[in-house]
Amino acid sequence: MAQENKYFIEPENAAEMARLLKLDRLLTRAMGGPLGERSQEELENIQDVLDIASGPGGWALEVANTYRFMRVTGIDISEIMVRYANGLAESSGRSNAHFRRIDALSLPLAFPDQSFDLINARLIVGFMPTTFWPQFLKECQRILRPGGILRLTECEGGMIGVTTSVGCEILSRAGMLALHRAGQSFTPNDALLGSMTVLPSLLRRTGYQDVRHVAHAIDWSINTPWYDACCQNALIGFRLLKPFLLKHRAITEEDFRLAYQRMEQDFQAEDFCGMWYFVTVSGTNSPG
Numbered sequence: 279m280a281q282e283n284k285y286f287i288e289p290e291n292a293a294e295m296a297r298l299l300k301l302d303r304l305l306t307r308a309m310g311g312p313l314g315e316r317s318q319e320e321l322e323n324i325q326d327v328l329d330i331a332s333g334p335g336g337w338a339l340e341v342a343n344t345y346r347f348m349r350v351t352g353i354d355i356s357e358i359m360v361r362y363a364n365g366l367a368e369s370s371g372r373s374n375a376h377f378r379r380i381d382a383l384s385l386p387l388a389f390p391d392q393s394f395d396l397i398n399a400r401l402i403v404g405f406m407p408t409t410f411w412p413q414f415l416k417e418c419q420r421i422l423r424p425g426g427i428l429r430l431t432e433c434e435g436g437m438i439g440v441t442t443s444v445g446c447e448i449l450s451r452a453g454m455l456a457l458h459r460a461g462q463s464f465t466p467n468d469a470l471l472g473s474m475t476v477l478p479s480l481l482r483r484t485g486y487q488d489v490r491h492v493a494h495a496i497d498w499s500i501n502t503p504w505y506d507a508c509c510q511n512a513l514i515g516f517r518l519l520k521p522f523l524l525k526h527r528a529i530t531e532e533d534f535r536l537a538y539q540r541m542e543q544d545f546q547a548e549d550f551c552g553m554w555y556f557v558t559v560s561g562t563n564s565p566g
């Protein structure tokens with residue numbers, strides 16, 4: 279069953295690939311490593327890993343490099359990102375990682391039942407309609423082994439969390455409104471995304487057990503180590519998001535220009551503050 283591509287940024291855009299490469303390093307470090315919340319004993323039971331919407335492959339390659347006994351498959355809709363990730367795996371000698379171009383919205387996924395011990399997906403709200411989540415979670419159950427783990431990470435506050443920048447907040451709000459109109463937001467209004475709020479419950483309703491969550495927050499206020507990387511993510515990300523915002527009439531061209539200009543100035547303010555919130559939700563596939 280194929281769905282219209284809903285990703286809010288053009289997936290074949292090289293600038294988006296560059297943004298995701300930097301974002302991956304930032305997020306994985308801020309989350310304490312690629313599988314930071316898992317115990318040694320849990321990690322030892324994981325052999326086959328699937329990363330859904332793997333982008334240019336940063337997370338999957340870090341898993342393959344850190345845990346050499348694991349076999350990691352990444353899937354993404356973007357041809358350039360899959361090609362890049364395979365190139366990186368080959369040139370770095372990571373024969374336990376490979377990447378395939380697969381649309382995660384086209385079910386069933388091209389994997390036999392019970393193929394994986396762990397499925398990871400980080401930041402997929404940008405292309406996942408809310409109505410599709412129940413089928414998607416069921417499909418993950420099918421390809422997970424009994425006792426296998428589904429691990430999802432989503433954020434709140436749009437492109438970059440909550441800030442003291444007037445311009446950034448106008449653009450974030452437009453992003454929420456556009457996602458709301460596109461059917462990719464769980465909240466009854468357009469103020470927030472709500473995915474972090476509903477995922478634990480969705481997992482429980484689908485039959486996953488031992489549903490857990492871990493929260494992360496990145497302080498990227500001025501003079502912090504994360505400031506430069508997050509400013510860049512916002513400046514590039516909002517430019518790439520602009521066609522999606524205009525398509526859903528979440529902002530006018532002129533208001534976008536003014537808000538963007540204001541955001542650039544606000545980021546330089548000596549009292550600028552930004553905080554980005556994430557939650558990793560996981561659940562175990564029932565043993566049969």
Ligand SMILES: C[S@@+](CC[C@H](N)C(=O)[O-])C[C@H]1O[C@@H](n2cnc3c(N)ncnc32)[C@H](O)[C@@H]1O
Nearest residue numbers: 285289302331333354355356381382400401405
């Ligand atoms: C925000 S990025 C997240 C990348 C990566 N998971 C990470 O956390 O660094 C979303 C990714 O979803 C991919 N994507 C968009 N639509 C998709 C679809 N229908 N199926 C699979 N991947 C898709 C994009 O190409 C992009 O790489």
